[in-house]
Amino acid sequence: MEKVICALWASEGESRDDYGARLVAELPRALKAAGASGIRLNIRDAIVEPAAPLVQQWQQPQQDAAVQFWLPSANAIFRQQVDAVLAEMSGRFEAWLVAESTIIPNAQHQPAPGSRTWGWSQASFISFRPDMTWQDAVAHWHSHHTRVAIDTQSNFEYVQNIIVRPLTEGAQPYGAFVEECFPLDAMTDGRVFFDAVEDEAKFDQNTKAMVDSCAGFIDFSRIDIIPTSQYDFAHLDQA
Template sequence: MEKIIYLVWRDAQTDSETFAQRLRGEVANQLLALGACGLQVNVVDRQVEAAAGLRQANSQPLMDGSVALWVDSAIAQFRQPFEAVLASAVARLAGYLVSESVPIRNTRFPAVPGERTHGFAQLALLTRPAGQDPATWLDIWHNQHTQVAIDTQDNFLYVQNLVLRPLNADAPKFDAIVEECFPPAAMTDPQAFFDAVGDEAKFQRNLATMMESCQRFIDFDKIDVLPTSQYLLKAATAS
């Protein structure tokens, strides 16, 4: 089984709420009917309007969400039917074959298939700094930064998707796609985001530690960050 993440953009004439409902409704139903082994939609909707201040947009325009598909094979001929369904519903898509690692599984607020996951899900699209070799970059991210992210934030889901290759010729260059879920308060309260509610000293320590770690392996001139609502439509299982 392989995991594909499609970044998706809506047409300017389609409002965000209509787009979100279409992705998690008719589009999701079609993808499941085609035999997707797993399906998750992350999309900007009214539930995450309060988190707009967390957006970072180096890609123009910023994507409107993502669709994660688990399939038996990502080979072109086998993924094409899924891609055709998505292409018919979005203005633009960019697919990536990824290797998924889950340092924090969501056991605090388990996702219920078909329902919105508690809080919000932050997508971060990462690019390796120029001049840093892939092995060094991966070692810093996985073996050094992972525990920092766990220790300094109130994230209850943490998924690291290493991009193995883009699946579309015009897909933007990204090396990783990170998914993290946070409680609702973290949309607007930095102390809640950094697991330091009511403790300014702890907040400043956690913020500084996190930023120092991120600067070692993230090109901040290219990062995109998008707060979304997460909808798990089908937990990944082998067909």
Template structure:
């Protein structure tokens, strides 16, 4: 089984609420008919509007939705029907074959298919700086940054997707795609985000530790998009 992540933009002539509903219902049903083993949608919608201060941007254009699917094969001919269906629901489409690692599974707020997961999911699109080779970059990300992120933030789910290759010629160059889930309060409260509610000293310690680790393997800003998470299948 292989995992593919699609980045999607909303068509200009479609309202956000209408588009989101179509992705959650119409597209989900089409994915079931195609035999997709699993599908998760991350949607930049009104439910995460309060988290706008958390957004960071590096790419010229950020996705407004991210679709994660698990399929038998990502080979081009076998994936073509899936690409065609998804293309009907978004513009600026890009796709990546990834390997998934789940350092922190969501046991606190288990998702229910078709429903919005509690809190919000922050999507980070990562690009390896030229100053680091691939092995050094991956080593810091997976052995140093992973425990730091979990220990210094109020994360209740942490998923790492290492990009194997882009599946479309115009896809922006990415090395990894990360999904981290946070409680609702973390949208507007930095102390809650950094797992130190009501504790200014603890907040500053966690923030400093996190930023020190991040600066060692990424060039800021990176692309961070707050989203609503929906498990479709």
């Protein structure tokens, strides 16, 4: 099995909210019928609008949604039905083959089938620093930053996806896709985000540790960080 992550853009003239609602209603079952499993949607909707100040943008226009799923093979000749579904449902899409590493599984707020997961999900398309080798960037990410992200944030889910290769022509050369879930209050309160409510010293310490660690491997000129609502459709695999 291979995992695929796709960035999705709404069709011209379609609002982001309408597009997200259409994806939730139609895309998972269509992807399932095309052979995908373990389907998860991340959409930008009104619920996560308060997190707009946390957005970091490279792409113009920026991604409206993302979808994650597994295929027996992501090779192009076996992906044609899936690509056709994504093309039909979107103004455009980009896809990557990834290797998933679940750092913090969501045990606290497990998704209800097909319903919005509690809290909100920060979806990050990141690029590694150009002055580092791929090996050194990944070493910092895995051996240093991962521990910092666990220790300094209120994330109750943390999944790293290292990009193996692009699957669609023109897909941006990101190095990784990261998903982290937080309480809703973390959208507007940095002290909740950094797990430092009513502790100013801890807030300053955690913020600095995270900023310093990110600077150790991320190219901030080539990242897209978007707030999303997470919808998990793993239950379709039992249908």
